Amino acid sequence: MAPAGRKRAIATAKGDVVLVGHSYGGVVVSEAGNDPKVKSLVYITAFAPDKGESVSSLIANPAPGAPVPPILAPVDGFLFLDRGKFAASFAADVRPDLAAFMADSQVPWGVEALQGAVSEPAWRSKPSYYLVAKDDGMIPPPAQRMMASRAGAHVTEAAGSHAIYVSHPEAVAAVIRQAAE
Numbered sequence: 001m002a003p004a005g006r007k008r009a010i011a012t013a014k015g016d017v018v019l020v021g022h023s024y025g026g027v028v029v030s031e032a033g034n035d036p037k038v039k040s041l042v043y044i045t046a047f048a049p050d051k052g053e054s055v056s057s058l059i060a061n062p063a064p065g066a067p068v069p070p071i072l073a074p075v076d077g078f079l080f081l082d083r084g085k086f087a088a089s090f091a092a093d094v095r096p097d098l099a100a101f102m103a104d105s106q107v108p109w110g111v112e113a114l115q116g117a118v119s120e121p122a123w124r125s126k127p128s129y130y131l132v133a134k135d136d137g138m139i140p141p142p143a144q145r146m147m148a149s150r151a152g153a154h155v156t157e158a159a160g161s162h163a164i165y166v167s168h169p170e171a172v173a174a175v176i177r178q179a180a181e
Helices: 003-012 025-032 055-059 083-090 096-104 111-115 141-150 169-180
Strands: 017-023 038-046 128-133 154-158
Touching: 017 025, 017 169, 025 038, 038 141, 038 169, 055 111, 083 096, 128 141, 128 169, 141 154, 154 169
Parallel strands: 017 038, 038 128, 128 154
Antiparallel strands: none
């Protein structure tokens, strides 16, 4: 969402706002969460960058043995995940027919988004909550724990893939409820 769109969405909300970000969405909530209406942040198996960090800098030096996401070479400035490897890396605990649908309907993301650095992470001044997906094949769980720890987030861990919001929505809803209380 463009900066103006983020600001408009927050401005039109009635009352306090809880921002929830999954995967790259963690970068968005880290930046947009500085708005005074935002009361807390929720990271669902997401990137939680510090000042000056981007997805690119966070994934630059993966730990030995960490899963390598099946990101295909860019096409016209956009990235996709390899459809044939999508289920295993992104949605390993999702019904096969649904994982296939997710692979076929994925929305491309811009290469430029990888470089978008956070100016001042909202988690430095707002309560933060983090759901670690223990079976994530996209963002290694140790990396998730590191980001959650340095953000001082309230951490919940649950068995699940990167698509935990599909496979275990109750775990996701519980963390969001906790952040909203």
